[in-house]
Amino acid sequence: MATRRPKEDTAAAVEEFRPRVDNRPEQIIGIACRLFARRGYEGTSLRDIAEEAKITKAALYYHFPNKEALFHRIVLGSLRTLIDVVRAAVEAAPTPLEKVRQYMLVSADFMDADRDSWMAGSNAFWMGAESEQRTLTIALRNEYETLLRTCIEEAIAAGEFKPHNVALTGRFLLSSLNQMTRWHNPKGKLSTREVIEEYLDMALNGLKATERS
Amino acid sequence: MATRRPKEDTAAAVEEFRPRVDNRPEQIIGIACRLFARRGYEGTSLRDIAEEAKITKAALYYHFPNKEALFHRIVLGSLRTLIDVVRAAVEAAPTPLEKVRQYMLVSADFMDADRDSWMAGSNAFWMGAESEQRTLTIALRNEYETLLRTCIEEAIAAGEFKPHNVALTGRFLLSSLNQMTRWHNPKGKLSTREVIEEYLDMALNGLKATERS
Known part of the structure; x- marks a missing residue:
């Protein structure tokens, strides 16, 4: 089946969001993103970030008053971009089944293009302590997952998908x-x-051989 | 399809391995297991375990000379039990496809019966720093995953499964x-x-509706 949205579009959208290295705040963001990805938000201190960036904590504060500000820029910004590029691909797809496919493929492109921010967001979602940051992350993750569930519901309504439980079908696909x-x-x-x-071939068509001799 | 190995068997096998609360070393193991599950092996100190157990570090040392000894008992012991119960179920299953099903279902029972030790093992595997502990965990995880790949290979050879890449098929199933x-x-x-x-119904038979009107 043809892939409607070329991979390059997603890479470009991510690139627009991705930190540039010729710029101190963007350098800090790049480092913070990598640390959030490796150690989680809770496990990363401003001191860690300042040390990696080889600047003083005061210089770090000059650019970002606190860790929350970095979190907003990195995790929430990245999730917002993910939702936007995935939604655009889903809206452009001609059928519900193709919407499900595009959802997964464009998400894969996003993960390919910026794995650190994906992991930073995923860590914040799964491992974060209760906090305003986690609440905001969860709201965006819900928006992201609801988009897939809507496509699945449409695919079932259109007779393209078997009528499995919609939430469980979404989890099944997103787990992979x-x-x-x-x-x-x-x-x-x-x-x-x-x-x-x-x-997607396995999930849509099943592992079981259909033509038995 | 009938489930060949009753859930109770796995629960009993896990119970045999599971810490008993009327016994001080077993109490320590239970606490360490919970902490390894929540914070990972690296993120848990002997001091944390002693504090939770409300004993001195000296008393803890009396039972377990170091964290590695606890790790061996909990993570490696649990993985060994998992492999043993899953292998027994796989060997008893009549067809390759049913072996794949039993592998997944008995693993699910194991996760149900002792989620803390599952998570402690999973954390050690995914998040652990390079160490002898991690090497041993990886060897057991490989043994566990190879068992599934062998079943998938047999299912393909028997014409029950489509000839997808075996490793990727295994990852697809285990991801869920x-x-x-x-x-x-x-x-x-x-x-x-x-x-x-x-x-399993989704993965084996596919999400796509087969009877289109």
């Missing part, structure tokens, strides 16, 4: 994607998108 | 299971096994 940060090597043989293409 | 600790509430409406039953 979310788990990828745990095993997939972005420099390996298959890109994230190529793995998700394979997974 | 591994991701469950992140969203599933064990006290909720569906047990881990019931979710995996649904997932």
Whole structure:
């Protein structure tokens, strides 16, 4: 099946959001993003960030008054971009089934283009303590997941999908994607998108052989 | 399809391995297991364990000379039990496809019966720093995952499964299971096994509706 939204579009949208290295605040954001991805938001202190950036804590405060400000810029900004590019791809897709496919594929492109911010967002969502930050992250994750559920509902209503439980179907599909940060090597043989293409074939058509002799 | 190995068998096997509360070392193990599950092996100190157990560090040392000894007992012991119960179920299953099903269902029972030790093992595998502990965990995880790949290979060879990439098929199935600790509430409406039953139906038969009118 043809892939409607070229990978380059998503990469460009991510690039627009991604920190630039010729600029001190953007340098700090890049470092904070990497640390949030590796150690989680709770596990990263402003001191850690200042040390990595080789600046004083005072210089860091000059750019970002607190960790929350960095969090807003990185995790919430990244999730917002993810939702926007995925929604655009879903709206452009011609059928509900193709919307589900595009949702997964464009999400894969996003993960490919900026894995650190994906992991920073995922850590904040899964491991974060109760906080305003976590509440905002959850609201955006809900928006992201609801978008998939809406596509699944439409696919069921259109008779394209079997009438499984919609929430569970969404979790089933997203599990395969979310788990990828745990095993997939972005420099390996298959890109994230190529793995998700394979997974979609398995999920949509089933593992069981249909033509038995 | 009938479930060959009753859930109770797995629960009993886990129970045999599970710490007993009437016994001080076992109490310590239970606490350490919970902390490893919540904070990871690296993130848990002997001091944390002693504090939770309301004993001195000296008393803790009397039972366990170091954290590695606790790790061996909890994470490696639990993985060993998991592999043993899953292998027994796989060997008893009549067909390769049913072996794949049993692998997933008995793993789900294991997760249901002792989620703390599952998460402690999973944390050690995914988040652990390089160490002898992590190497041992990885060897056991490999043994566990290889068992599934062997079943998938057999299912493909028998013409029961489509000839997808075996490693990717294994990851696809295990992703749905591994991701469950992140969203599933064990006290909720569906047990881990019931979710995996649904997932297996989706994965084996596909989400796409086959009878189009």
